[in-house]
Amino acid sequence: MSAPSGALLEARGLAVARGRRIVLEGVDLALMAGEALAVVGPNGAGKSTLVRALAGLLPAAGGEVRLEGRPLAAWTRDALGRALALVASEEHGPDALAVEDRVRLGRYPHRGPFRPWTRDDEDAVGRALDQTGITHLRRRPLGTLSAGERQLTALARGLAQQPRILLLDEPAAHLDIGHQLRLFRVLDEVRAGGVGVLAVAHDLPRAGAWASRMVLVAGGRVAAQGPPDDVLAGRACAEAFHITIRGHPVAGLAHPLYWFEEAPT
Amino acid sequence: MNESGRRRMAFAVLGLALPAALLLASAAGTVWLPLGDLLASVASAAGIGAASPLATAGETILWTVRLPRVFLAALVGGGLAVVGATLQAVFRNPMADAGLLGVGAGAALGAVLAVRLGWVTDLFLALPLSAFAGALAAALAVYVLAYAGGRGSIHGLLLTGLAVSSLASAGTSVLLVATEEFRVKTVLFWLAGGLEGRGWTHLRVGGALVLAGVVALAALARLLDVLSLGEEEAAALGLPVHATRLGLLALAALVAGAATSVAGSVPFVGLMAPHALRRLVGPLSRHLLPASFLAGALLVVLADLASRTLSPSMDLPLGALTAFVGAPYFLFALRAGEARS
Numbered sequence: 001m002s003a004p005s006g007a008l009l010e011a012r013g014l015a016v017a018r019g020r021r022i023v024l025e026g027v028d029l030a031l032m033a034g035e036a037l038a039v040v041g042p043n044g045a046g047k048s049t050l051v052r053a054l055a056g057l058l059p060a061a062g063g064e065v066r067l068e069g070r071p072l073a074a075w076t077r078d079a080l081g082r083a084l085a086l087v088a089s090e091e092h093g094p095d096a097l098a099v100e101d102r103v104r105l106g107r108y109p110h111r112g113p114f115r116p117w118t119r120d121d122e123d124a125v126g127r128a129l130d131q132t133g134i135t136h137l138r139r140r141p142l143g144t145l146s147a148g149e150r151q152l153t154a155l156a157r158g159l160a161q162q163p164r165i166l167l168l169d170e171p172a173a174h175l176d177i178g179h180q181l182r183l184f185r186v187l188d189e190v191r192a193g194g195v196g197v198l199a200v201a202h203d204l205p206r207a208g209a210w211a212s213r214m215v216l217v218a219g220g221r222v223a224a225q226g227p228p229d230d231v232l233a234g235r236a237c238a239e240a241f242h243i244t245i246r247g248h249p250v251a252g253l254a255h256p257l258y259w260f261e262e263a264p265t
Numbered sequence: 266m267n268e269s270g271r272r273r274m275a276f277a278v279l280g281l282a283l284p285a286a287l288l289l290a291s292a293a294g295t296v297w298l299p300l301g302d303l304l305a306s307v308a309s310a311a312g313i314g315a316a317s318p319l320a321t322a323g324e325t326i327l328w329t330v331r332l333p334r335v336f337l338a339a340l341v342g343g344g345l346a347v348v349g350a351t352l353q354a355v356f357r358n359p360m361a362d363a364g365l366l367g368v369g370a371g372a373a374l375g376a377v378l379a380v381r382l383g384w385v386t387d388l389f390l391a392l393p394l395s396a397f398a399g400a401l402a403a404a405l406a407v408y409v410l411a412y413a414g415g416r417g418s419i420h421g422l423l424l425t426g427l428a429v430s431s432l433a434s435a436g437t438s439v440l441l442v443a444t445e446e447f448r449v450k451t452v453l454f455w456l457a458g459g460l461e462g463r464g465w466t467h468l469r470v471g472g473a474l475v476l477a478g479v480v481a482l483a484a485l486a487r488l489l490d491v492l493s494l495g496e497e498e499a500a501a502l503g504l505p506v507h508a509t510r511l512g513l514l515a516l517a518a519l520v521a522g523a524a525t526s527v528a529g530s531v532p533f534v535g536l537m538a539p540h541a542l543r544r545l546v547g548p549l550s551r552h553l554l555p556a557s558f559l560a561g562a563l564l565v566v567l568a569d570l571a572s573r574t575l576s577p578s579m580d581l582p583l584g585a586l587t588a589f590v591g592a593p594y595f596l597f598a599l600r601a602g603e604a605r606s
Binding site: 052055076077079080081082086088092094096098101102105106108109113114139161 | 548
């Protein structure tokens, strides 16, 4: 069932509209199994829109998205929910809901509305809580969590879904540095298990250090893509953010240290 | 006590309190029926034990007046509470209730219309049936208006419910003014909420509808939990959000419409029961819905008992009694919620 390109998830000439406004146009993008792909770009560039279109939550106004070679429209809803998980930047569950019960709802695509939860479901939930380091919070109501803990809960739900593709919209937005490092380590473990991971990120150096490939979205188009250090060093990136970027190689580090300044006007 | 202990305790207390309340409400009234005789009469009707020890008058009171009324009270209360729990999940608001669907206002309009047109005196069950039609028509109008021209947002649905309710209430006022005085009294009694004079037929028609809807909603509990995560995540988990929401709201309108059509307006039960129990049994619908049913049933059985025993000369309006308890509760919960956030 694999596409000729071998991509897990592929956008070809993708255009997406929000209302009547075209937000994204001509997007070509591929995510391979076991790949870590970072999507970066200035505010309002269309990153969140891209992630939602890739997840099948927003219809394509042009072009198409293929999952394992088949157009998204050809997938049933629950098959799509088993193949692909989306973790948004905000956690919207009801305040009274316990962490564990919230994560367990990630098993919905596997069981549907009527079949009872099984050993498999409980194992997946337990593993997801463990991986994200929130097992000790399992019976805590969502309303009592910090923003960072809520975000880890949302990630745990995505992991419990056991998808082949994991899409994340600013997963590090509310995390302190320790939790950020933990997040990217968890995403790396998931990726090493063969899952294709795509994350929208604002922290360019950290996204660059984690990703195997980086896509720069600016003005509703893909402005650059390639190895992260190449994208960060390119003119398109500096122009998109209206900044100058200087990378300083440091002996013993895999990536340069970056320094950002506002572009002179 | 831990969470599951608290939940078991809540179910145990409700599970014991409801039968006790049903028994007490069947025994108490202008004539007190001794509990032992009452139970023996029920046993005898079920084919167990000897003939009923109750006198003929007692038998009549028990079987044609008290029992249908008490069970109807339980089903109305339980139904409204389950509807409240459902709407609180669908609207993602812990204080939602059936008023949001326009059901109450629509039922009132239907009832007043039936009285104005004189159907009530000519046709059997004309008032509850018209009220039911009004409730469903209002709920339908809310859906259609909120969803017209695209995907209705949950916010739009809320505001549309308010607008449709106001419109229906306006119609009710106009009709009331234009109705002969002697007829107005019938409908005022109904509007104030109450179960006086309701019998087996009301229980068979309204009660059966309430029960069927409650069972269906309980079976769909997991859908409610997924919906409570918000539209985007529910869709990402593979739930057809709009169709599911529509189906659940239709079931809720059916239950609320059936309950309102037999009992009139019984406010705050749908808000209070699930809101109070969420802390005890947790927000998962498979626990919250059954617990809400028991608590709502208990509440209305006791309120109805109070309505017919507090005053020696007349039945107090049931809806007023639940409001006397519910409105302070609502204000208290509102303040407590503000203090927390």
